[in-house]
Amino acid sequence: MDNLSPDERSRHMARIRSKDTKPEIILRSTLHKLGYRFRLHRKDLPGTPDIVFPSRKLAIFVHGCFWHGHVSPTCRLGRVPKTRKEFWIPKIEGNRIRDQRKILSLLEAGWNTAVVWECELSDKTGLEQRIRRLLG
Secondary structure, three states, X not given: OOOOOHHHHHHHHHOOOOOOOHHHHHHHHHHHHOOOOOEEOOOOOOOOOOEEEHHHOEEEEEEOOOOOOOOOOOOOOOOOOOOOHHHHHHHHHHHHHHHXXXXXXXXXXXXXXXXXXXXXXXXXXXXXXXXXHHHO
């Protein structure tokens, strides 16, 4: 059972942003700390990637584990809610399909892509190592 009334839940969900989210800001901060510079939300690219390195032709998407349906045995954030599964399962699956279309479009345009999951951001050392591998 949901702890919030439908109106309260609606207000809560309406406040969730698509840009400048906490996971995005954590990744951007780490990139800056490592000395990398980038562009944000390039609308001229398919799917408007969150972070773009034009000279390297690399587009990075920062995905929230819940909203993008992260399927991993170690991720607790990607679980489907127990209430209204008939709504959430198709919603999250639709997001995953859209994500794949965006990545495929970028690959066809000659770009490399990477997805950084929200749960990966808590391991700072692992995140820095992954960034160095991605960017050389």
